[in-house]
Amino acid sequence: MGKIGKTYGILGWMKIFSFTENQEKIFDYKPWFILKEKKMEKIQPKAWKNYKNNFIFCVKNISDASEAKKLTNLNIFINRNILPKLPHDEYYWNDIISCNVFNTQKKYLGKVINLIRTQYNDIIVIEYLSKKKYKKIIIPFIDQKIIQNVNIKTKTIIVNWNENEQ
Structure with missing residues (x-):
């Protein structure tokens, strides 16, 4: 909190x-x-x-x-x-920590490890393993444009994002 x-x-x-x-x-x-x-x-x-x-x-x-x-x-x-119950399609930021992130081509990008609040838009920080090293991707949390779907039950997020965009 x-x-x-x-x-x-x-x-x-x-x-x-x-x-x-x-x-x-x-x-x-x-x-x-x-x-x-x-x-x-x-x-x-x-x-x-x-x-x-x-x-x-x-x-x-x-x-x-x-x-x-x-x-x-x-x-x-x-x-x-003690937090208020949210409507069906809403969630708390904490709910998306540990979600698995896939792009629209179904390629696994990593797991959400953090969120960063900025003046213009929030950012999700994703960590993935590459060549025995952990690396991070940061993706703007722009609903519908980049963030296509968040499913808290399955702990998955679909993003319109290519690896080369970072």
Whole structure:
């Protein structure tokens, strides 16, 4: 759902990077969990506010920068069952991670490993094995023009893309 950034001030406030479509919505989904020392740990945001086109927040039971700094760069997770149900043809970005990607000629291009949000259009990052080395392809996520079909049940994506386009 998001990622904890660097500390802000001496009272334990931290920057936050929200991966939700409406970035402020991250504060509606609770509880939050972080993966700390290979264990999921629950954290409770106490307060948050807008700050320079981003957000800062503080966590219950953390009141100084040295404690807050231990959370820097940790990802924020939530229980999936608290997300709203989507209509039939819609999906969450997380649903397409690990999807197998094929072009319209049925050639396997690789597996989705990441998504990148940009100002103009989102991008899927695909990884594939070539000559015993992992390589990456980035493809703009432009619905109907490049992304032809996304099937979450079969974990497949069909794209109008040739290897030579990268």
